[in-house]
Amino acid sequence: MSTSRKTAVVTGASSGIGAVYADRLAARGYDLILVARRADRLAALSGKLSETHGAKVQVLVADLEKETDVARVEAVLANDASVQVLVNNAGFARLRPLAQSSLNDSSSQVALNVTSLTRLTHAVLPGFLSRNDGVIINIASVLAVHSLPVSSVYSGTKAYVLAFTRGLQDELANTGVKVQVVLPASTATEIWSEGVSGVPLSALRPETVMSAENMVDAALVGLDNGEAVTWPSVADESLWTKYDAARSALFAATQTGTPAPRYQKA
Template sequence: MSDSSKTAVITGASSGIGAVYAQRLAARGHDLILVARRLDRLEKLAHELSSAHGVRVETLAADLGTDSGVSGIEKVLASDKRIGMLVNNAGVARLAPLAGATAEDAMSQVSLNIAALTRLTRAVLPGFLARNQGTIVNVASVLAIQSLPISAVYSGTKAYVLAFTRALQAELASTGVKAQVLLPGVTATDLWSEGISGVPLSVLNQDSVMSTPDLVDAALRALDEGEAVTWPSVEDAQLWTDFEQARARLFAATQTGRPASRYRAG
């Protein structure tokens, strides 16, 4: 990565995937700005990383599910010219049938998974473009392309992250700014608990669960190699190529300006 001497901002950095990103990027020589709600965890991690790797680590407590929380981080991203990387990792899953979900559970996913990610990306982008360098990593999910009876809102938010990042990649194609979208499967994090997702890790097929170090190491290797869309657990990369080609053919087939023959009267 060309931004190894720059500062990386990581959201949702107090545990799980975000904390491992912090560890790995500190080991690569990045200074860090760690963002999460739990300041005590952030400060403990910051002390460990600065002691182990000699990097500068700042902590910012913010609830990115709120307007005020996002606004504070937007200001940092827009004004700090040291920032060369943004990892949009903060997210939440509330898995339940929509009819039985509360409005709060539904909208908390939209606020964090969509609104915060969009606002923070938009805030950092002008500076990256002005300097013609920078890296944005957006964490989506394999449920971006697969909807379950309990994932209407969550799958919808992660489908947004995938589509948003793909469009952003096209927008940035002629610049020195890069964007990667990461699509993890089930990962061993705090998210998979009765109190957060509603689906505890213990009830899932353990053969399908990836460790957070394995996930982040795969994601960073893919980023080093310039991969735009990363499926860490998918062995056959041709599957994504086939999916993209089928999507392109389907879109091309929509550009006729007339109803398909099956919808036209005799």
């Protein structure tokens, strides 16, 4: 099936990072499928993007923590051959010590940040491979490589996103399907102002907080430049190069059947 325009699917699209991705992709000529829980926000954004960019916008009101809602989005991704881009942006944080957290809060983070992202990627990938074309953008976090006393679950979910994406990149290296993982630091979105995360925006040093617009624009430059891993706020690119090289060296050092000398009895 050929279409004159391509479609980008953005999850968590009703505000913040997702809404900016929707705007920027519409400006690049994509039609859109916007996925989020808040119907009123999606309707307002849909109208704005249609008027501003002339994009055809479809709205999918869905809570990606729920099985039935994930299944509805999966069906669209699996069956709409116009879909060329998937932005797995939906996610949230509950930043508090595990002992002070509810199991529901922890399970919800895993369901949204890990399970739904994996399922939607599964759904879209066969079509991308059959067309040998497509882009998957997974939004992780700098906390994928660093855990705080309040971020054990959140950091764990974002570490999964990073590891999952890196493995997928290797799987797809010889295809026309591109996969990017983006690791933002603190970004000004409604999650902070609503107190959803458990940490108010006012608790962060202003100079450490990036606007959603700057974050997405930087990430898209990284995508255009062919980056597999994008750190929007990191100026010294060599830091990631050294980190990744050390990771590879550490893994190589594990490839022996002999216990390290420090673990051997005298």
